[in-house]
Amino acid sequence: MAFDLDEKLADGRVGFFTDTSICIGCKACEVACKEWNAVPDDGMTFTGMSYDNTAGLGADTWRHVAFVEQRQPLGHQEPGVGDMDFRWLMASDVCKHCTHAACLDVCPTGSLFRTEYGTVVVQEDVCNGCGYCVPACPFGVIGRRETTGVAAKCTMCYDRLGAGEEPACAKTCPTDSIQFGDLDELRERAERRLEQLRAAGAGSARLYGHDPDDGVGGTGAFFLLLDEPEVYGLPPDPVVTTRDLPSMWRHVGVAALALLAGVAASAWRRQS
């Protein structure tokens, strides 16, 4: 629940279940997203961060594949890399389409809105580039594009959903690591998958964002991770900032009254 003004999410909410245990890090999702949405390239910089050169989500990267090299075991996998354990984790990150979306809450223009599919979308023609959504997002997803001055992020392919097509990134994913569909059904599938992986020895597997009771009310795009969220650049316990907004308003109110009172008191005695 964001604020005490509950947002009504329509039935049939759709979402993503990104199962990182079968991601091959091909970045097709990144490219397919850019092709479909005509997102410009994000600069040609060699980062040295394993095979990741796009570094993170932002206005010009709506899907981002993280690469993590670790001296840790992965299930019963035999990495054969010297005397140590080793695993190479890959995970495709995206806007979470939060149940309680801070970006949406704080947007002063109504540019960001909740769609009929339960997703959160920027209306490019409305956004005035105030940038408020950028620091509001607890996941570091949304950004403001330099060239156009407006905010940009994953739309969950709003236009494609309208045409009955699945999002470009999910469609292209060679291994089905990105699964698109009815959110409730995906959540069930994810639970089953988690059990399967744990049974196979991948004790570090966990779901992220699937829980409707978490700080953002659960996410529309949730993940199966093989390590702690922060390893992939995700916050471990994100909270929608507007959860505290009532308290903020209360404090603001008291402070405003205090200011009024203080100034009044300062001028209490009439000038002689």
Place this chain on the structure above:
Amino acid sequence: MSQTDVCLDGSAGLRGEREATPGSAGRRLERLPVPRADVESYYGRPVLNEPTWQAPDIAGYLFLGGLAGASSTLAAAAELTGRPRLARACKAGAVCALGGSLYALIHDLGRPERFVNMLRVFKVTSPMSVGTWILSGYGPQAGVAAATGLTGMFPGLGRAATIGAGLAGPALATYTAALICDTAVPVWHEGHREMPFLFAGSAAAAAGGLGMLAAPVSEAGPARRAALLGAAVECVAAARMERRLGPLAEPLKRSRLLRAGEALSLVGAVAGLIAGRRAGRGRLMAMAAGAALLAGSACTRFGIFRAGVESANDPKYTVQPQRRRLAKAKAERDLR
């Protein structure tokens, strides 16, 4: 969403490759477990995206908005208590600060020409939206108050506007705290209880400073008292915030701007009081004190702004508090 149903006999057997489990058939050599390096982030990169807000624009806006709001309140108080020159100075100051803050706000937009889109909606969930409406309520009144005050025309209207602006002023001066606190920026967000007071204090100090600077010492009593009160509140709020934030307060504690802001405010407020005692001869000193107060308030706002950005850019300020929170919740669960 594809599933495979191709089987050796060509018949359906629904099993997708999404069920593949890497490592499930291996047999690892026994190895000594490697102690885990403390990973708290992805290549040290921030979890949050850096605010696009530019310091001169938005920290400037915080300062100017506060100044305008508190000045209007001070102006109203001055007018109602028979201090016309202080009232005039404050009205003029408020309207200038308002102009500056509007400029800063619009200048920071990615699409300034779409500023009016702020008026498409009213969203209580968005301090910026609320602030816009506050501004739209406050702005015209402050304008009318200043115009009538300076020209002396329409005194009735002027008085009403002055009172209106004076009442709206505190809202303008403090809502900006909600504006920045209602983000995921750790220092800002976690400081949301003290921030409004800090901002209110800082605004009062600035308005007081403005009054001291622009009004004769004889009329500036309220300004001096407001400044002193404001500076004190500001310092107390800052101290409380730093204590409550614990390790997260590092960026605040490190901030030279904040220290300078506090020092300037306190020195300005005290100097203002002394100047007030010295009647006529205190004018120069009062002006210096006023300037110090203004500078102090500006430093505080820039300091808060910078500390926030710093906390957003270092993943540990995002991850550690959340980890602590999770640990605490777990401990509580375990207790039950």
Place this chain on the structure above:
Amino acid sequence: MDLTWPLLRQLTGEDRTGRGQAVKSAATEGVRARTAGADRVVKSICPYCAVGCGQDVYVRDERVVQIEGDPDSPISRGRLCPKGAATLQLTTGSGRQRQALHRPSGAADWQPIDLATAMDMVADRIIATRRETWEQERDGRRAARTMGIASLGGATLDNEENYLIKKLLTSLGVVQIENQARVCHSSTVVGLGTSFGRGGATTFMQDLQHSDCVVIQGSNFAEAHPVGFQWVMEAKARGAVVIHVDPRFTRTSALADLHVPIRAGSDVAFLGAIINHVLENDLYFHEYVVNYTNAATILNEDYRDAEDGDGVFSGFDAAGHTYDDESWQYEGMRAEPAAGDRDSDYQRRSGRVPPGRTEITGSAGIPMDGTPRRDETLRDPRCVMQILRRHFARYTPEMVEQVCGVPRRLFEEVCRHLTENSGPDKTSEFVYAVGWTQHSDGSQFVRAASILQLLLGNIGRPGGGIQALRGHASIQGSSDIPTLFNLLPGYIPMPHAHEHERMRDFLQADAPHGGFWANMPAYLVSLLKVWWGDAAQPDNDFRFDHLPRLTGSHSTYDTVMSQLAGECKGYILLGENPAVGSANARMQRLGMAKLDWLVVRDLNLIESATWWKDGPEIETGELATADIGTEVFFLPAATHTEKSGSFTNTNRWLQWHHQAVEPAGDARSDLWFMYHLGRIIREKLAGSQDQKDAPVLELTWDYPVEGATAEPSAEAVLAEINGWDAQGRPLSGYAELADDGSTACGCWIYCGVYAGGVNQAARRKPWTEQSWIAAEWAWAWPANRRILYNRASARPDGSPWSERKQLVWWDEPAQRWTGHDVPDVEVGKSPAYRPPPDARGVAALSGIDPFIMQADGKGWLFAPAGVVDGPLPTHYEPQDSPVANPLYGHQRNPARKLYPHEDNRYHPSGDDPGASVFPYVVTTYRLTEHFTAGGMSRFTPYLSELQPEMFCEVSPGLAAERGLVHGDWATIITARNAIEARVMVTDRMPSLRLDGRVLHQIGLPFHFGPNGLARGDAANELASISLDPNSHIQEVKALSADIRPGRRPRGPALRELVRSYQRRAGIGEHTGTEA
């Protein structure tokens, strides 16, 4: 349009908080998917790699607005990898060059040129150079050719385009026609062809899902064929074990159960040890091996194994570095190399097999005569099984540790998984690609896997086989309809000078009475008939003499040498980028700088088109633009969306892509280019009485053209490839071909692709509506068969080996073969059939023989002919190696092919003095994000940003040893050149322990070059030209080098650095050239 103020809607409607419908703008209301608004959707195929993913091309207002995966495709099921997903940008992006350009000799820059003028000028250049360099005879033998012109490229092109290239250039007497198949997978054709009879992958990707154990070795499946990799994941989901044997821990390893790091270039030792393990422990599939392989066949007593010759087999000619295969023969009969009596005698006298000849096994096996003697108890000391045991006896787990750096326990795990998952009820599959092929004994790497898979009984069975993952979209097609110097369409060998004066001699030599080549006269005559039409008559040998003749190797690397020597003067690049993609890239450019003229047809301004003004040699001062006489034409090519045609994917599937839009500007298809070039040349030569002009003037060259650009009809070309009978009716299969001139057919193995006048390659029945074989999707050669040698999926008696692994079987009541796939055996041939003694051709094969292309019907564990560097794989070190061969005194493959030249120096190796100057092993490879030499990815922003710069991957150990800093620069040096790269220090590049010594490897992606958006030095600057003698493939997968921190020197100092290394290592003319 909705004009109401959202605030009003907010106050009056449901959405009080202003976060939903109330704030929706009119523009948002109007949002429509651009796919939904398309005027039409055109079916296409991804133009990048050989997986052959289906694409839907959305067209609106005659512009391509979106390209995405075709959900109907049984191969890809709608998915695309990053390259496939970037196809829209590739085809419509601003990077593409659409203006024809001309650089006159010595000019400093390009000038735009009118396309028609350019075509005319190119035609003039060809005519002039041809006239000038015409060679009617060479060494007294009729050659009727020109060595002055060469062409390169074809794997990115359509089959129809390759066909026209081969047809026109051959008629012009050009023999130096080559494409990527040479540098990519030519050793596959040799390795698989000699073992099984056909040179293509034995299975298809979707069938991987039925595998119980997938061994990926020499391939980085997940990175280089990402969409195909879904079928490995599918197998995994069904419980399969996935093993990756690779020097590096890659994205494939990340998804595997077991990753085995191996020293690059040591796979024969590894596979040999598995073979030994299988034999020693009696783990082979007994019934399969006895019946379906040549294990029981007895060899000649003259045979001496490499084990007895310290690494050399009997028959070696030390002077010529070549073998005579006489002593490798079966007892009592001869396995003919691909030439008849007279030529064999000639060869034996001269001591060499015509280079490249072995590749004719691409489609059909080595012809043989007689009946071999067999011992089905496998005990005879001279039977293949016993020879095999002895040959591999020293390939032990200890040896694997010592040679490959693979710990014993890991090796044993691989053996365990592989053997536990092979047998009647289980199958294992090998997947490889160029990690195996690109070695100086690459063919033998493939042979080793073939032997192992035969022993385990995994060939021809579901979930089994050897999956050769090929490279470009149509590299299989450009081998089948070869733009290769030594082949005619359908793997018919090109005739050699003097060897075959008449067609009869040629046919006699190459198409003996036994074995599958028995029908070659029909294939050849039909080809000549379709090329020369009415001019080809029985009394003129069907114009057999219109074919130019070979006199040795004319591979792409020979062409470079001939350019440097000033013999080859004109060069046509048809979608290939040798200045980046070919070994010793600097030599490629130096060769081009000696040309009179160069034509580059490409999508982008690749390095091979611009080296004369901004190449590395301009920077070092070795070349000066003003002094370079080469006249250069750049002619922009049309993309796959702008033309129709067929690609043949890695599994031999011909898939048609339909034209979606007209090409813009001067961009034209290669079909257009070849057709109009031919037309113009023919017009210019019209009326010529010159004998050498007759082949081109008599050529059938009358394709219908359509549209504003006069584009020739690709479908008409496909129809010609398919062929027709005397009445002009399309043929429906190669069984219909005749040798009397009554049929005409452009490529016999493709005969049937236009059966019934229907473009079978364009068939697109969705996979959801058919079995996994997907027989009604596209068309596969041969005869739409998807799993080759599938007779072996049944027992000798014709029943399936097991319930789980049934594929085709003998239906006794119906007296025919049946099953899921098209049986790879004559459908009516009973398992009980035994050939009468005088049987010929396929009738000579018994009812149990599954390898119907082999003359003895058996899978060849031992290759008595066809592989010129030995009948059995033997471990040799790469040409440049820091490791001494622990198995044999012969360090390197004694028969490898070298090109000593001052710009192509080799390293001292092993324990030789100077070898320690180059102490590390470099291996080169691909990244998912880029494509080959970069022409299709480095100019594409979406792909470039993902891997923007050249880098090298090194282990933490090597970084410490050499002071390399992550993210900084390093310089890598060989005796050829030095390059710089950003340093990536990673555990994924494990250091190996062999024989107590730590060996570091350096990983280099080979995609980068100076042009485009993602730049860097090309890895191929470092590689030498040293080739596999069978296939002439270059060794770029394993070479020694040095690395040091910092950037490389600029200007002349770069050459000085290289020379200083040469001096330090004592490198001279003869270094590394010993046998």
